[in-house]
Amino acid sequence: MDRRAKYTKMVIQEAFFSLIKTKPFSKITISDICKLADISRPTFYLHYEDIYALLDEIGENMITSAKLNEMMKLTIDDQDAIYTSILNLLRIIQDNMDIYRICVLERGVNSHLPSRIAEAIQKTVNDKWKQDTEHHKDFDSQYITEFIQSSFNAVVYCWINKKSDRESIEIIARLIEQFLIYGLSGLIKI
Secondary structure (H helix, E strand, O other): OOOOHHHHHHHHHHHHHHHHHHHHHOOOOOOHHHHHHOOOHHHHHOOOOHHHHHHHHHHHHHHHHHOOHHHHHOOOOOHHHHHHHOOOHHHHHHOHHHHHHHHHHHOOOOOHHHHHHHHHHHHHHHHHHHOOOHOOOOOOOHHHHHHHHHHHHHHHOOOHHOOOOOOOHHHHHHHHHHHHHHHHHHHHHH
């Protein structure tokens, strides 16, 4: 991609980020983005099919920066690496709270981000499950994937929606790590 195309995508995304801070996603139009980015509609459509394609690209950039592929290599025995990976993911969420809220936490928004995150978790769980659980071959590992993703999102949702006294990402990362490794008994270990 040439510099001009990269620049145009950057201004489109910056305009979208600015708008999302002041308007609900459902109220943002391509015209709003074009006006703020100082581009024409055809220029927008040269780079994105629609606003959802823009949202998906932003989500993909979040996944890339979150290094989910590295998370797939984690083992339950390496607690420091688990904590570091969760902390990294929370930093990215913190830096992109509005996008994460729209793409993952709010229902009814057509984004590929939740399924991409689920794929990464599913691959990690499946690989680990195959290695460590010969006696549970009849158990569908998708239950674990859904539980992990739902639990993670529930904690993040509560954390994001706190208006005051929001804990640091380090505290939330430790909480999620403890839940992941020890379940509810992890509360005793915090």
